[in-house]
Amino acid sequence: MRTVARLRRAGLPYLLLLPxxxxxxxxxLVPMVIGIVxxxxxxxxxxxxxxxxxPWKGLGNYRVTVDVDAPVGATLLHSFVVTCAxxxxxxxxxxxxxxxxxxxxxxxxxGRGLLRAVFLTPYALPIYAAVITWAFMxxxxxxxxxxxxxxxxxxxxxxxxxxxGDNSFLAxxxxxxxxxxxFAFLVVMAALQNIPKDLYEAAALDGAGMVxxxxxxxxxxxxxxxxxxxxxxxxxxxxxxxxxxVLFGKAAPEAADLLSIHIYQSSFVTWNFGTGSAxxxxxxxxxxxxxxxxxxxxxxxxxxxxx
Amino acid sequence: xxxxxxxxxxxxxxxxxxAASGCGGGTSPGxxxxxxxxxxxxxxxxxxxxxxxxxxxxxxxxKKFERQTGIKVKxxxxxxxxxxxxxxxxxxxxxxxxxLNIGNTWSASLQATGALLPWNKENLDAIGGRDRFLxxxxxxxxxxxxxxxxxxxxSLAYALYYNKRMFQDAGISxxxxxxxxxxxxxxRISKKGKWGLGAEGGQLTNNIHQAFALGKQHGADxxxxxxxxxxxxxxxxxxxxxxxxxxxxxxxxxxxxxxxxQNQSLRDFATxxxxxxxxxxxxxxxxxxxxxxxxxxxxxxxxxxxxPGTGRQTNSMLAGINIAxxxxxxxxxxxxxxxxxxxxxxxxxxxxxxxxxxPPVTAAQQDPAFNRQDTKVLRETLARSATxxxxxxxxxxxxxxxxxxxxxxxxxxxxxxxxxxxxVKARLGKAEQQMTK
Numbered sequence: 197m198r199t200v201a202r203l204r205r206a207g208l209p210y211l212l213l214l215p216x217x218x219x220x221x222x223x224x225l226v227p228m229v230i231g232i233v234x235x236x237x238x239x240x241x242x243x244x245x246x247x248x249x250x251p252w253k254g255l256g257n258y259r260v261t262v263d264v265d266a267p268v269g270a271t272l273l274h275s276f277v278v279t280c281a282x283x284x285x286x287x288x289x290x291x292x293x294x295x296x297x298x299x300x301x302x303x304x305x306x307g308r309g310l311l312r313a314v315f316l317t318p319y320a321l322p323i324y325a326a327v328i329t330w331a332f333m334x335x336x337x338x339x340x341x342x343x344x345x346x347x348x349x350x351x352x353x354x355x356x357x358x359x360x361g362d363n364s365f366l367a368x369x370x371x372x373x374x375x376x377x378x379f380a381f382l383v384v385m386a387a388l389q390n391i392p393k394d395l396y397e398a399a400a401l402d403g404a405g406m407v408x409x410x411x412x413x414x415x416x417x418x419x420x421x422x423x424x425x426x427x428x429x430x431x432x433x434x435x436x437x438x439x440x441x442v443l444f445g446k447a448a449p450e451a452a453d454l455l456s457i458h459i460y461q462s463s464f465v466t467w468n469f470g471t472g473s474a475x476x477x478x479x480x481x482x483x484x485x486x487x488x489x490x491x492x493x494x495x496x497x498x499x500x501x502x503x
Numbered sequence: 504x505x506x507x508x509x510x511x512x513x514x515x516x517x518x519x520x521x522a523a524s525g526c527g528g529g530t531s532p533g534x535x536x537x538x539x540x541x542x543x544x545x546x547x548x549x550x551x552x553x554x555x556x557x558x559x560x561x562x563x564x565x566k567k568f569e570r571q572t573g574i575k576v577k578x579x580x581x582x583x584x585x586x587x588x589x590x591x592x593x594x595x596x597x598x599x600x601x602x603l604n605i606g607n608t609w610s611a612s613l614q615a616t617g618a619l620l621p622w623n624k625e626n627l628d629a630i631g632g633r634d635r636f637l638x639x640x641x642x643x644x645x646x647x648x649x650x651x652x653x654x655x656x657x658s659l660a661y662a663l664y665y666n667k668r669m670f671q672d673a674g675i676s677x678x679x680x681x682x683x684x685x686x687x688x689x690x691r692i693s694k695k696g697k698w699g700l701g702a703e704g705g706q707l708t709n710n711i712h713q714a715f716a717l718g719k720q721h722g723a724d725x726x727x728x729x730x731x732x733x734x735x736x737x738x739x740x741x742x743x744x745x746x747x748x749x750x751x752x753x754x755x756x757x758x759x760x761x762x763x764x765q766n767q768s769l770r771d772f773a774t775x776x777x778x779x780x781x782x783x784x785x786x787x788x789x790x791x792x793x794x795x796x797x798x799x800x801x802x803x804x805x806x807x808x809x810x811p812g813t814g815r816q817t818n819s820m821l822a823g824i825n826i827a828x829x830x831x832x833x834x835x836x837x838x839x840x841x842x843x844x845x846x847x848x849x850x851x852x853x854x855x856x857x858x859x860x861x862p863p864v865t866a867a868q869q870d871p872a873f874n875r876q877d878t879k880v881l882r883e884t885l886a887r888s889a890t891x892x893x894x895x896x897x898x899x900x901x902x903x904x905x906x907x908x909x910x911x912x913x914x915x916x917x918x919x920x921x922x923x924x925x926x927v928k929a930r931l932g933k934a935e936q937q938m939t940k
Binding site: 240245246268271335336446464466467 | 588591594595597612613615616617618705707757758759761762764896897899900903904906907910911914917918933936937
């Protein structure tokens with residue numbers, strides 16, 4: 197009797213976990229496995245109705261995808277480089293802006309609540325509406341951006357295009373940072389609340405100024421939060437689909453051809469689902485490696501710091 | 504936190520429900536059946552100014568059909584940007600509507616998926632036979648030699664719309680019939696913030712339509728007989744260069760048009776900034792932008808000889824909407840009845856009149872509504888000088904790759920980079936390579 201009871205007690209947590217595990221399987225793993233299977237198939241519109249019947253292609257899709265001398269691979273590599281640059285810049289700028297704003301708003305002053313609310317607005321707006329508004333503002337002839345830059349401040353020679361050519365990268369970056377940085381702000385602000393006030397008081401007594409306090413107390417205390425924040429921001433930027441899609445539509449300019457759009461175009465616009473799946477799998481692998489490497493590096497750093 | 508948890512629960516339950524219906528939800532094996540004879544689902548494309556307008560226009564007609572047959576039609580109007588993806592999803596899952604609209608340029612691609620009911624002789628006879636329809640429109644329903652994958656519903660073609668006042672001010676007495684005349688007229692008008700011609704440089708489909716018609720005039724088809732892409736043929740390169748040169752060399756298109764993709768060129772036309780646009784059935788849009796019908800005129804799209812016709816005299820792609828039946832339908836009989844209803848003479852007259860399109864059912868074209876200045880030109884173009892886009896399974900890739908090449912070339916021209924035969928050929932070459940897997 198007692199063994200049964202013990203067994204039951206030991207098994208109970210697993211039993212309770214089971215529904216969650218099943219859901220996890222259905223929601224995440226199944227589509228992922230299907231995606232991986234698809235990447236080995238020659239899946240075009242001809243087999244869309246019954247994709248299981250599509251012929252196997254072995255590593256063919258991957259070979260096409262990584263062959264940088266042919267157009268598919270060459271454009272994918274280009275898109276990869278663009279995405280890396282875009283992600284690093286977005287994460288960096290979002291973190292800087294978010295941290296600066298959060299530290300600035302630590303002090304209690306009149307209008308602090310209002311400022312906080314204003315800073316969080318982009319995060320609360322529906323993305324589609326916000327980005328389409330940016331798309332209007334970036335229009336060459338009637339947009340607000342050129343109106344301010346050219347007509348009012350006379351900063352540019354002519355009216356530059358923002359949604360075409362090389363400038364499109366800048367436009368994309370501005371919108372992405374605008375919509376993402378409030379999240380960094382929110383997270384850092386929450387973390388700041390957890391730093392004991394007496395640390396600052398003690399430091400002030402010892403004669404440490406603002407800059408020194410930030411360097412010696414604030415930033416080290418934020419370290420664990422920052423590790424997660426940077427990772428999440430990076431994964432989001434790397435996979436960002438909404439911003440480029442709403443700004444540029446199905447075919448982004450070369451300078452702003454993010455991987456997510458590129459893969460979408462390869463799969464759903466040119467109906468080449470096999471190649472698209474192969475690209476997705478490669479992207480997944482890359483992100484896994486980056487994440488694992490990052491976690492390993494940062495946790496080792498923390499151990500050193502703790503010791 | 505509570506909200507977050509609620510959201511997670513909702514999401515998982517929805518996912519589960521979707522998964523369950525995906526496994527268990529039944530399509531009868533072997534495709535078409537008649538096991539639910541009193542209802543139909545219909546996906547209509549967005550034809551009017553907005554989805555609500557379409558519901559208002561179609562609603563009474565569906566009621567009429569219900570009164571005649573006792574079959575209730577559940578309508579969903581789907582905006583253009585979503586339609587193809589919705590059809591693809593329906594095709595993959597097998598969970599589609601009974602009857603749906605498709606863009607006629609997708610016919611061959613969707614035919615290749617095998618998801619649409621083929622209109623063999625028996626099915627065609629059920630709706631009155633081949634001869635009721637305009638032959639070129641029926642050609643745009645699938646690959647030649649195969650049973651059509653859909654039936655033409657609303658037909659369209661391109662025409663040249665011009666601003667009468669701006670022509671008068673520039674001392675031009677009649678619309679151009681050849682491209683040389685168009686360029687000359689355009690140059691006379693393009694001054695002081697006014698421009699000769701409008702374009703939608705960022706709209707891939709529009710780019711492809713213009714490139715295709717010009718390609719025909721240069722003897723290029725973009726594909727050879729065996730279906731291999733020939734985007735870099737001399738004719739194709741010359742056609743695309745001619746179109747880009749309107750901006751790059753002739754300077755009759757405003758550089759800003761390179762980024763247009765939401766029909767901004769029509770607004771420029773309606774507000775007197777641009778004197779000409781090449782468009783399909785623009786009357787309702789002009790009216791919505793406050794332009795009166797007597798302020799604009801319509802002429803056939805120019806051709807080198809001045810007289811539109813077949814072959815090298817082609818001046819429009821054959822545009823329009825087809826109606827198709829999903830092979831998995833639970834109500835084949837009803838679906839056929841519904842197509843019969845929608846392609847009947849009276850419905851064709853009524854619906855095409857409302858939407859400003861041309862009935863592909865020839866008997867319905869007698870109505871005076873199809874004899875106005877614009878509809879008359881469109882009707883004649885359809886009958887005489889419009890050709891369907893290549894009916895090949897890879898049409899969708901063609902649209903994207905060449906459409907993007909034209910978009911990039913417009914961007915080059917707008918930025919002041921030189922556009923040469925070599926640079927056009929290079930862009931088209933890249934597009935061609937993307938077609939080969």
